[in-house]
Amino acid sequence: MHIICCVKQVPDPETPASQFKVDEATKKVLPVPGIDPVADEYAILGVEAALRIREALGEAKITVLCLGPEAARDAVKKALAMGADEGIQLTDGAFEGGDSYATARALAAAIKKLEPFDLVLCGRQAPDWDVGVTPSIIADVLGLPCVTRASEVKVSDGTLQVERVLLDGFETVETSLPAVVSVSNELGEPRYPQLREIMAAAKKPVAVWSAADLGVDASQVGAAGSLLSLDRLYVPVHEAKCEFIEAETPEEAAETLATTLREAKLI
Amino acid sequence: MANESGILVVAEVAEGALASISAEVLAAARRLADELGQPVQAALLGQGVEPLAQELIAAGADKVYVVDDAALAEYQSDAFVPAIEKICGEANPSVVLMGQTDIGRDLAPRLAFRLETAVAMDCMDLAISDGRLVMTRPCYGGNANAQHTCKTMPQMATVRIKSQEPLAPDASRQGEVVKVAAGIDPSAVRTKITGRRKEETEGIRLEDAEVIVGGGRGMGSVEAFQTLEELADLMKGAVGATRAACDMGWYPIPKQIGLTGKVVSPALYIAVAISGASQHMAGLSGAKNIVAVNKDPEASIFRYCRYGIVGDWKAVIPPFLNKVRQLKAQ
Ligand SMILES: Cc1cc2nc3c(=O)[nH]c(=O)nc-3n(C[C@H](O)[C@H](O)[C@H](O)COP(=O)(O)OP(=O)(O)OC[C@H]3O[C@@H](n4cnc5c(N)ncnc54)[C@H](O)[C@@H]3O)c2cc1C
Ligand SMILES: Nc1ncnc2c1ncn2[C@@H]1O[C@H](COP(=O)(O)O)[C@@H](O)[C@H]1O
Numbered sequence: 001m002h003i004i005c006c007v008k009q010v011p012d013p014e015t016p017a018s019q020f021k022v023d024e025a026t027k028k029v030l031p032v033p034g035i036d037p038v039a040d041e042y043a044i045l046g047v048e049a050a051l052r053i054r055e056a057l058g059e060a061k062i063t064v065l066c067l068g069p070e071a072a073r074d075a076v077k078k079a080l081a082m083g084a085d086e087g088i089q090l091t092d093g094a095f096e097g098g099d100s101y102a103t104a105r106a107l108a109a110a111i112k113k114l115e116p117f118d119l120v121l122c123g124r125q126a127p128d129w130d131v132g133v134t135p136s137i138i139a140d141v142l143g144l145p146c147v148t149r150a151s152e153v154k155v156s157d158g159t160l161q162v163e164r165v166l167l168d169g170f171e172t173v174e175t176s177l178p179a180v181v182s183v184s185n186e187l188g189e190p191r192y193p194q195l196r197e198i199m200a201a202a203k204k205p206v207a208v209w210s211a212a213d214l215g216v217d218a219s220q221v222g223a224a225g226s227l228l229s230l231d232r233l234y235v236p237v238h239e240a241k242c243e244f245i246e247a248e249t250p251e252e253a254a255e256t257l258a259t260t261l262r263e264a265k266l267i
Numbered sequence: 268m269a270n271e272s273g274i275l276v277v278a279e280v281a282e283g284a285l286a287s288i289s290a291e292v293l294a295a296a297r298r299l300a301d302e303l304g305q306p307v308q309a310a311l312l313g314q315g316v317e318p319l320a321q322e323l324i325a326a327g328a329d330k331v332y333v334v335d336d337a338a339l340a341e342y343q344s345d346a347f348v349p350a351i352e353k354i355c356g357e358a359n360p361s362v363v364l365m366g367q368t369d370i371g372r373d374l375a376p377r378l379a380f381r382l383e384t385a386v387a388m389d390c391m392d393l394a395i396s397d398g399r400l401v402m403t404r405p406c407y408g409g410n411a412n413a414q415h416t417c418k419t420m421p422q423m424a425t426v427r428i429k430s431q432e433p434l435a436p437d438a439s440r441q442g443e444v445v446k447v448a449a450g451i452d453p454s455a456v457r458t459k460i461t462g463r464r465k466e467e468t469e470g471i472r473l474e475d476a477e478v479i480v481g482g483g484r485g486m487g488s489v490e491a492f493q494t495l496e497e498l499a500d501l502m503k504g505a506v507g508a509t510r511a512a513c514d515m516g517w518y519p520i521p522k523q524i525g526l527t528g529k530v531v532s533p534a535l536y537i538a539v540a541i542s543g544a545s546q547h548m549a550g551l552s553g554a555k556n557i558v559a560v561n562k563d564p565e566a567s568i569f570r571y572c573r574y575g576i577v578g579d580w581k582a583v584i585p586p587f588l589n590k591v592r593q594l595k596a597q
Contacts, residue, residue: 013408017545017567020410029407100376101385127546129406129413130526131388133376136344140380145345145457148373161461166369167529168521172462185510185527186520227385231401232414240557242572244564250582257558257576258590266535266556267478267502267591 001060001155002117003050005084006107006134007043009068009075012036013127020235027233029128039075041190042123046183047079048190049153050121054083057155061085063114067095067106073206080201081193087206088114094211097223099230100129104137106221109214111142119160120180124149132182139180147173151186271420273330274300275308275360277351277378278323279370285319287474288366290326290433292426295393296364297327297434302395305361306330310354312347314340317444324442327434331444332358338451342370345456348377350449355382357447360421362400364393367425375425386423387415391430391552400424408526409545428474428530429553466521471505473522478504479533479554481524483547484511485540485562485580492518495539498588501595507531509547524550539580543568560584 012035021030031037047064054060064079066072067090076087088110095106111120120139125132132148139146151170152163155177164171165184193201211218219225245260247253261267274296279286293307300307309328311320313335320331332354338346351374355363363378365371367389379386387402391412394401400422402415417423473479480499482492492506499506508518510525524531526546532553539560541547548571551557559568564577576583 011407013546015410017410017570020407022411029411099385101380124527127408130408131406132372133379133386133388136373136376137380140377146377147458165520166463169463169465171460171464173458174461175458185514227417227419228387228415229418230413231416232412233406234412235410236405236412238570240571240573242559242569242575244569244575244577250576250578251586253576253578254583254585254587255590257574258587258594260574261535261558262591262594264556267594 001053001057001119002063002114003053003060003119003121004063004065004111004114004117005043005047005050005079006065006120006122006138007047007075007079008040008066008123008126009037009072010040010126010128012038013041022233022235024232024234027230037071037074039078040123040126042125042127042183042185044078044082044123044190045185045187046121046123047082047084049150049183049187051083051191053119053153053155063088065107065110066090067103076206077201078193080204081198082191083197086204089206089208090214091208092210094218095222097226098221099226099228100131100133101137101227102221102223102225104134105141105225106211106214106216107134108138108141109216110209111138113214118177119155120178121153122180122182124182124184135180135182142180144178144180145175146180147175148182149184150181151184153181153183271359271361273306273308273358273360274362274364275310275355275358275421276328277310277363277365277371277374279366279368280311280313280316280319285322286366286368287433288368288428289323290436291429291431292364292366293323293327294434295426295431299362299393299395299400303361303398308332308358308360310334310351312339312350320444322436324440325436325438329442331442332447333444334447334449336449336451338453338456339449341460343456343458343460344373344377345458346451347374348381349455350451351378352381353449354447355421363421363423365425367427371425375423379423382421382423384419384421384423385417386425387417388425389427390424391427393424393426405549409549429532466519468521470500471503473505473507473524473529473531476505476531476533478502478535478537479507479531480504480537480539481507481509481541482512482518482539483509483541484515486512486517489517494584494588498584498591501588501591504533509541509544526550538568539584541568542566543571
């Protein structure tokens with residue numbers, strides 16, 4: 001069993017809104033001093049799902065795939081420390097500025113190069129652009145079935161059983177392998193690497209591939225290969241003015257709030 | 268394909284009825300189409316769905332393409348994608364729109380891939396500039412907005428639930444209904460749905476509630492949510508939760524409000540022990556009045572509030588509940 005996990009590195013989504021800034025001229029999010037980028041938490045749950053499958057089956061090779069700059073190595077290392085076997089980093093100026101389509105095309109080319117494989121695991125949506133389309137496009141490029149927003153992923157007798165999260169419940173879906181699955185937070189907590197595993201991860205191999213290594217034309221990936229153009233990026237303003245209800249005691253404040261809401265006909 | 272014309276809306280059917288998102292997306296389509304001088308088309312897929320075509324016309328469509336097929340009884344992307352691709356072949360639209368729902372999230376990227384175009388997901392605002400569709404969507408968990416145009420045709424977007432006001436249905440509107448044979452090959456459907464579990468909710472649905480009491484990580488326990496339920500019952504409202512509270516198992520997952528949960532639009536949202544992370548607030552863009560109780564005066568939630576109380580919910584909510592009960596009894 002060979003499982004490929006696609007992991008992205010993103011600005012920390014827990015960055016306080018007050019520190020979040022964009023440069024409107026370059027249409028880029030500005031790095032916040034002291035807050036390092038992190039591995040996409042949903043994609044890390046994909047790695048967790050892969051490790052659970054390995055534990056259930058007794059064996060599986062897990063490869064981590066990440067498209068991003070040199071510094072995205074930290075995200076790959078995190079997945080390796082969790083227990084993945086090896087990493088592939090797609091780093092090339094040609095990959096930069098790509099939309100989901102261009103990125104998915106590059107990832108799919110790398111996955112093809114990693115054949116044979118049985119399962120590709122992704123996160124439901126990367127918490128930077130919040131798009132959630134890369135897994136479906138990878139599947140379509142490779143001609144594979146795709147199941148999105150999984151809360152449980154199991155493999156038995158060569159078939160894949162996935163429980164998916166719907167807005168009002170859950171659905172179970174079965175499909176053949178190879179397949180692409182995207183994972184949601186309902187899968188549960190990812191394991192936390194111990195120091196020993198972090199040390200061991202430093203010795204695991206990480207290959208760096210360029211567009212030429214993938215045999216893709218530079219015009220097909222990155223900004224050049226994108227179909228969606230980003231014309232503007234800005235921070236919206238919230239202008240609500242909060243009226244704080246001050247009182248001697250919490251009871252009094254609570255009662256004033258109730259009366260105020262009643263007068264405003266809100267309750 | 269050249270000479271694209273028309274805005275195609277992919278309608279959604281839920282339990283035999285038109286899903287409310289369909290009228291919301293149609294309203295946006297109508298506005299854009301009138302500006303472009305183009306017609307609005309709708310794609311209606313399912314089994315036994317033809318009678319719903321008139322409703323789509325009443326909600327703003329000029330022409331409805333119906334695919335009635337047993338293979339479409341349940342949503343499966345492998346069946347829906349080729350069926351809509353076929354409709355697009357006949358309608359040749361310049362724009363394709365659908366809701367950011369369970370189905371839209373799954374279908375839109377795959378349909379876009381088939382049509383060799385791109386989709387902007389979860390748009391809050393759609394406008395026309397120089398004849399092109401300008402799509403505005405929140406990103407970075409709601410901290411930023413991105414504006415996109417599509418370099419290819421058709422231009423495609425999914426529309427955030429509750430971001431568009433539906434038109435009042437007009438039963439006198441005239442439109443055309445066209446039946447399309449999909450000819451779906453059942454063997455091309457590679458996924459099989461083996462089970463579905465709906466989390467039934469008693470009382471008022473979050474999506475319909477006029478008053479919502481939301482609980483966050485600061486609630487501290489399952490039991491604490493019972494207090495919120497008591498309060499919501501009193502106000503004929505519903506209880507929702509943050510992802511943090513759902514992840515802790517204090518409240519059911521379908522009650523999560525936010526970017527990856529439900530989008531709601533109550534007249535009043537009472538946020539209890541919720542920090543106001545942008546991803547949570549993404550589900551509340553339609554809330555008309557927000558009130559918060561939080562022990563941290565610096566909590567972001569207060570940036571969205573009309574009224575706020577700084578304090579421990581355990582000291583504030585019980586007397587609030589009593590006072591509301593008293594006011595209601597008057
Ligand atoms: C990609 C992505 C998608 C996400 N999607 C969602 C989503 O759909 N919905 C969602 O909700 N979140 C979502 N999140 C998570 C989000 O970023 C926040 O982590 C989450 O909303 C925090 O929940 P919270 O406010 O309950 O908890 P916290 O942020 O921990 O806040 C708890 C608050 O309670 C207050 N408090 C504590 N004790 C008390 C007390 N006794 N009395 C009064 N106040 C008290 C504290 O001051 C604090 O402000 C998403 C995150 C990511 C990265
Ligand atoms: N640059 C990338 N490198 C590796 N995986 C990615 C990349 N971009 C997206 N993915 C995967 O696709 C998922 C969904 O991303 P997105 O469609 O961008 O929201 C992520 O959670 C990742 O698993």
